[in-house]
Amino acid sequence: MTKRISPSLNLSDAxxxxxxxxxxxxxxxxxxxxxxxxxxxxxxxxxxxxxxTNHPRIVxxxxxxxxxxxxxxxxxxxxxxxxxxDHVRI
Amino acid sequence: xDPITFSIIRHRLYRVIEEAVITLKHVSGSAITNEGHDLMVxxxxxxxxxxMGGVGFLHHLTSAAEACKxxxxxxxxxxxxxDVFLTNCPYTAALHTSDIYLVAPIHFEGKLxxxxxxxxxxxxxxxxVPGGFSPDxxxxxxxxxxxxxxxxxQKGEMRRDVMDTLLNMVRAPDxxxxxxxxxxxxxxxxxxxxxxxxxxxxxxxxxxACGMLxxxxxxxxxxxxxxxxxxxxxSRQYFDIEDETYRVLLAMTxxxxxLTFDFTGSSEQSQYGINCTYWASWGGFxxxxxxxxxxxxxxxxxxxxxxxxxxxxxxxxNCKRPAPVSLAxxxxxxxxNNAACTCISxxxxxxxxxxxxxxxxxxxxxxxxxxxxxNQRGQxxxxxxxxxxxxxxxxxxxxxxxxxxxxxPNPIGRIANVETTEATFPVRYLFRRATTDSGGxxxxxxxxxxxxxVTPHDAPDGGIHYVVSGKGTEFSMxxxxxxxxxxxxCHFNWVHNxxxxxxxxxxxxxxxxxxxxxxxxxxxxWGVFPLMGEDALYVRSDGGGGFGDPLAREPAALAKDVALxxxxxxxxxxxxxxxxxxxxxxxxxxxxxxxxxxxxxxSVEAAE
Numbered sequence: 001m002t003k004r005i006s007p008s009l010n011l012s013d014a015x016x017x018x019x020x021x022x023x024x025x026x027x028x029x030x031x032x033x034x035x036x037x038x039x040x041x042x043x044x045x046x047x048x049x050x051x052x053t054n055h056p057r058i059v060x061x062x063x064x065x066x067x068x069x070x071x072x073x074x075x076x077x078x079x080x081x082x083x084x085x086d087h088v089r090i
Numbered sequence: 091x092d093p094i095t096f097s098i099i100r101h102r103l104y105r106v107i108e109e110a111v112i113t114l115k116h117v118s119g120s121a122i123t124n125e126g127h128d129l130m131v132x133x134x135x136x137x138x139x140x141x142m143g144g145v146g147f148l149h150h151l152t153s154a155a156e157a158c159k160x161x162x163x164x165x166x167x168x169x170x171x172x173d174v175f176l177t178n179c180p181y182t183a184a185l186h187t188s189d190i191y192l193v194a195p196i197h198f199e200g201k202l203x204x205x206x207x208x209x210x211x212x213x214x215x216x217x218x219v220p221g222g223f224s225p226d227x228x229x230x231x232x233x234x235x236x237x238x239x240x241x242x243x244q245k246g247e248m249r250r251d252v253m254d255t256l257l258n259m260v261r262a263p264d265x266x267x268x269x270x271x272x273x274x275x276x277x278x279x280x281x282x283x284x285x286x287x288x289x290x291x292x293x294x295x296x297x298x299a300c301g302m303l304x305x306x307x308x309x310x311x312x313x314x315x316x317x318x319x320x321x322x323x324x325s326r327q328y329f330d331i332e333d334e335t336y337r338v339l340l341a342m343t344x345x346x347x348x349l350t351f352d353f354t355g356s357s358e359q360s361q362y363g364i365n366c367t368y369w370a371s372w373g374g375f376x377x378x379x380x381x382x383x384x385x386x387x388x389x390x391x392x393x394x395x396x397x398x399x400x401x402x403x404x405x406x407x408n409c410k411r412p413a414p415v416s417l418a419x420x421x422x423x424x425x426x427n428n429a430a431c432t433c434i435s436x437x438x439x440x441x442x443x444x445x446x447x448x449x450x451x452x453x454x455x456x457x458x459x460x461x462x463x464x465n466q467r468g469q470x471x472x473x474x475x476x477x478x479x480x481x482x483x484x485x486x487x488x489x490x491x492x493x494x495x496x497x498x499p500n501p502i503g504r505i506a507n508v509e510t511t512e513a514t515f516p517v518r519y520l521f522r523r524a525t526t527d528s529g530g531x532x533x534x535x536x537x538x539x540x541x542x543x544v545t546p547h548d549a550p551d552g553g554i555h556y557v558v559s560g561k562g563t564e565f566s567m568x569x570x571x572x573x574x575x576x577x578x579x580c581h582f583n584w585v586h587n588x589x590x591x592x593x594x595x596x597x598x599x600x601x602x603x604x605x606x607x608x609x610x611x612x613x614x615x616w617g618v619f620p621l622m623g624e625d626a627l628y629v630r631s632d633g634g635g636g637f638g639d640p641l642a643r644e645p646a647a648l649a650k651d652v653a654l655x656x657x658x659x660x661x662x663x664x665x666x667x668x669x670x671x672x673x674x675x676x677x678x679x680x681x682x683x684x685x686x687x688x689x690x691x692x693s694v695e696a697a698e
Binding site: 004005006007008038039040044047048049050051052053054055058060062064066068069070071072073074075076077078081084085086087088089090 | 319320321322323324325326328330335337436439440441442445487525526527528530531563564565566569570572573574575576578579581630633637638639640641658660661664665688689690691692694
């Protein structure tokens with residue numbers, strides 16, 4: 001039986017943070033899961049249309065399930081800044 | 091106390107606030123107040139703790155409680171029936187000097203039973219720049235009149251020495267006097283209505299009901315927190331001022347029935363007036379907390395009891411005197427608000443029961459543009475362009491954000507009609523409309539922001555000046571949620587069109603977009619600028635954040651978005667993977683496009 005971590009992530013029966021779409025386990029709950037996802041990183045101004053007149057150094061990070069390509073989370077960041085890390089204690 | 095009497099008293103308390111707000115708006119002559127609803131009225135218990143929070147700018151509910159308490163401390167033994175106190179010192183309780191608090195004791199048969207408190211952003215406060223937002227101020231001493239507490243009305247009689255001193259220091263004293271009169275009127279109504287309530291039910295029963303109301307809010311809020319999962323969620327807000335980048339970092343931790351907001355790691359305080367004092371930050375995260383976590387709970391001190399805040403001194407979220415703060419309400423407080431919205435929404439989205447209460451960030455920038463100069467009648471005119479209150483809704487877990495749908499910190503914000511602004515300032519609008527592609531893409535997209543352009547018209551001085559405090563031009567401040575994109579950033583252009591006009595090339599009277607306008611377009615974001623002759627000012631506000639994977643958005647919804655002008659065909663194809671032919675979804679091409687985008691996602695290396 002899975003438990004919800006976010007709209008895109010569940011806690012699997014094995015105690016892992018898992019993709020809600022396909023069940024792919026990323027890592028044990030409690031560890032940061034983003035390093036285990038596929039990362040698409042590109043300038044935000046290229047990611048969403050002409051209205052995005054952001055400075056080119058600002059990136060959009062998309063964390064993707066390595067199995068089914070479901071989009072698990074996004075972040076806006078400067079390249080030198082670390083990933084945001086959320087932990088749900090279930 | 092029987093539940094019916096309790097319920098009647100609770101509703102009467104809220105109606106006291108409603109009547110006071112109506113009074114404030116009707117007496118005020120200021121567009122920022124009676125059009126934009128940049129105001130707040132709330133009730134407080136005899137000890138100054140929040141009893142019944144009203145609507146308006148929610149940042150102020152808790153800081154006004156500190157204002158009441160500061161007045162109680164300062165004037166102990168000298169608080170009489172009919173008094174009205176003023177405080178606007180940001181290092182005492184206020185958010186910035188322009189937001190003046192008037193707090194008034196409410197007595198019954200000679201005994202203090204409650205307080206009412208209200209604020210408006212006054213017409214002027216005597217800062218270095220008209221209107222109160224002062225980009226060039228480097229300390230609080232150039233940000234206008236400021237008092238930690240002063241008695242403005244004594245036992246029902248105006249203290250002319252105090253009023254005249256304040257008015258002596260501001261531009262347009264008649265308008266500032268009207269601002270203060272509107273707040274005195276609001277407090278008078280609150281006092282009368284509370285007096286009637288206490289007269290009917292008796293001071294003991296009303297006080298008992300008030301205590302029960304606060305305890306009830308605490309109990310209900312703690313029960314809700316206990317239902318939500320324990321955890322720790324992070325958010326990061328950037329904002330840009332000139333060549334400097336600032337970060338507001340938030341780690342929100344929920345354990346059992348308590349919630350801690352930790353801003354450790356946020357940037358050091360700025361030389362610019364975008365800093366928050368402690369009380370501004372304390373109020374800033376309650377703005378999303380009240381509606382998102384307590385939409386069905388009375389907003390009072392009971393909601394505050396399970397909450398802790400860590401805001402390191404000397405940072406943009408807890409600056410030290412005499413740091414400048416005139417732009418706090420469009421500066422770091424918005425980042426506090428946005429970061430809290432994101433963390434609270436992540437927590438809600440982790441719950442099957444409460445996920446529908448989560449939202450991506452609305453109108454993250456909340457920039458402000460003030461105009462000042464001579465109006466078409468040769469009178470001094472100062473005021474805000476109210477379009478910033480139009481905002482843009484963040485997407486929810488079940489629906490799109492509302493286009494030009496407002497902002498979280500002010501549930502009753504609104505924008506003035508074009509005609510109102512054109513009657514107030516010597517300007518003419520070229521266009522004003524929703525901005526295509528400004529809403530953050532997602533399974534549910536963020537609401538669009540708006541764009542507009544104005545040019546001088548019938549101006550005795552040839553034009554007018556304006557102040558731009560628009561951080562959020564480089565960074566998108568409306569964060570997305572659970573895979574949604576952030577909303578598009580705001581943007582400002584000074585359109586230098588006088589040369590084109592002299593050469594007979596000016597077409598701006600007929601322009602319906604920035605691209606169609608003649609004149610060199612200079613990007614601006616911060617400072618004081620002229621708007622003269624045939625020049626124009628173009629403004630684009632930020633869009634709301636999106637929710638979820640754009641590839642999960644129903645293709646039919648994209649067809650509708652494109653038909654309405656909310657999304658372009660290009661973005662529909664490139665970001666959402668939906669291909670349209672003559673406005674109709676090409677199912678095969680869409681399937682292929684989305685498959686290609688997914689394949690592209692998997693073709694990069696893992697993040698580790």
